[in-house]
Each structure stands twice: as structure tokens, then as C-alpha cells.
Amino acid sequence: MTAKLQDFCVVITRPAAQATPWAAQLTTLGFTCAYWNLLEISAVASEEKIRAIKNKILDFDLYQKVIFVSQNAVDFGMEWLENYWPQLPIGIEYFAVGATTAKKLSEYGVTVQDLAISSRGGMTSEDLLTAENLQHVDGEKILIFRGCGGRGHLAEELRKRGAWVDYCELYERQLPANAAEQLAQLMASTDVVHKEIIVSLHSGESLQNMLDAIAQKPAQEQLQIHMWLQGRILLVPSQRIRDAAQTAGFKRIICAENATDNAMTAALLHYCRTQECTSLQD
DSSP: OHHHHTTEEEEEOSOHHHHHHHHHHHHHHTOEEEEOOOOEEEEOOSHHHHHHHHHHHHTGGGOSEEEEOSHHHHHHHHHHHHHHOSSOOTTOEEEESSHHHHHHHHHTTOOOSBOOOOTTOOOSHHHHTTOGGGSOOTTOEEEEEEETTOOOHHHHHHHHTTOEEEEEEEEEEEOOTTHHHHHHHHHHOTTTTTSEEEEEOOSHHHHHHHHHHHHTSOHHHHHHHHHHHHTSEEEESSHHHHHHHHHTTOOOEEEOSSSSHHHHHHHHHHHHHHHHHHHHHO
8 A cells, every 4th residue: 555655745734843743654654745834823922912811811710611722722822821820720621622732731731621522533613512511601701722813613602601701812823925935836846746646734724825825926827826726635624624625616625534643644544545446446
């Protein structure tokens, strides 16, 4: 099977810190990997946003439940908390969106109260909302650590259940300035020209940033790029993002159970094995 996997090139669009471990795993399996960074993470910088974070951190002991939506939320959030709370207040229940986020919290000595995973292995905000300890939250105060402008579904649903929900928005996700140039280099690379290219998108924001990177190019080039990309395969972590990709015109899409490295790799392997069986039948 290794020889078959060598026919595929996985384009990893995550920041380097998250891309490198997954690339190592894929390379060991036999895949070729290329990089196209579509997401840049940076701490908030404006005085207004920093002041908003500080106010939430100073009032941290007033919350009954705290939710971290990502590894980045954990890293940025715990840095703030460690600066103001050498010992975390007692009585707070902690939750995480996904096992990877929960593991990151454990590195800081924080154990999650409940990690809801669907029967399909999903680990999204929707799955977390099924957690037993988030069903009866009427009158409770809940703080959600996240990036600026994230999805509002989690807070909206918890408010419907009667909770008072605040956001602590810690970081900003931006399209790297050289994203369009990276794509041009990828399209011209002789290392991938004879391989089946699979572009991995770990979030809806990565998909939108990909479209935004294309929009930076002149109109004639945009058409050429769209045609090139729509001939490639997309790998996405949820049905929601798959639907968004289809709406954007993409037809060849692999859908993983969630955005973890293991789930994305499993979806890749399943697809490649299916292709191998199809080739044998042909």
C-alpha cells in the first residue's frame, strides 16, 4: 500500500506548529506533503480588546463553567490566567471542544469535567452541547475562551438553556500576507505535478481564507486558479464544512470524522484504499 500512498501529495494549510507533527505522521505512512499556510494566529493587540480580556480574567471566579474551544484558546487563555490567578479558583467546571483541546488543558494541570464525543467520533461544538453537565445550566455564568469572531452556535444554545454566557476573545486569525504567492509556488512545483493533490482544510475559516487568497489575484488568474483547485481533492473535518465547500463549487471532497490528526489521517487512508480497490477492478 505504501507505493500507492506515494502517488498522493497532501497540502497542509495549518500554521507550522500544528502542521509539522501531522506532516511527520503522513510522511512515515508514505504520503508526500506540501505546505500552504492559510491561517495566521496572533494575540489581540488593541487596547480595547486587551482591556476586555483583563476584565473577564479578573472576574474569572464568578463563573461556574468555562469552555475552551481550541488549543490556541488554551495556550492564550492559560497565559492570562497564570498571570492573574497563580492558583485557579475552586468550584469551576472546565470543558473542551475536542480531545486535543482537553489534552492541551491537561498539560496545564486542568482536567475537563465532561468531554462529549458523538457515536461517530465527532468532537465539535454541537457534540459538546450533548454533555450531561451542560444540559441544566439555567442561571449559571459560563465563560467561553475563543478567538475573535468565532462561531456563535455554542453560546446561542447555552443561552437558550438559561445560562449567562460571556466570551473571552484572545487571539485573531488572519490570512497570511503571502498566501496567494504560496499558492502560485505550489501550482508550479515540480515535486507535486505528477501526484494526486489533496488539500486539507481543518476549519471553515481555512476554506474561507483559501477563497480570499484566490480573490487577491487578477480576474483572469482567479479563473485559472479556481479551475486548478476544483480539479484537486479537498479533505475537511465535518459535514458542515463539506457543505460549504460544495457551495463554493468543489465536488471532490473527503469528509473526516473531526479535525484531529488521527481522524484526518484515517479519512485519507480510507480514500486511498478505496481508490486502490477501484484501480484493481479497472
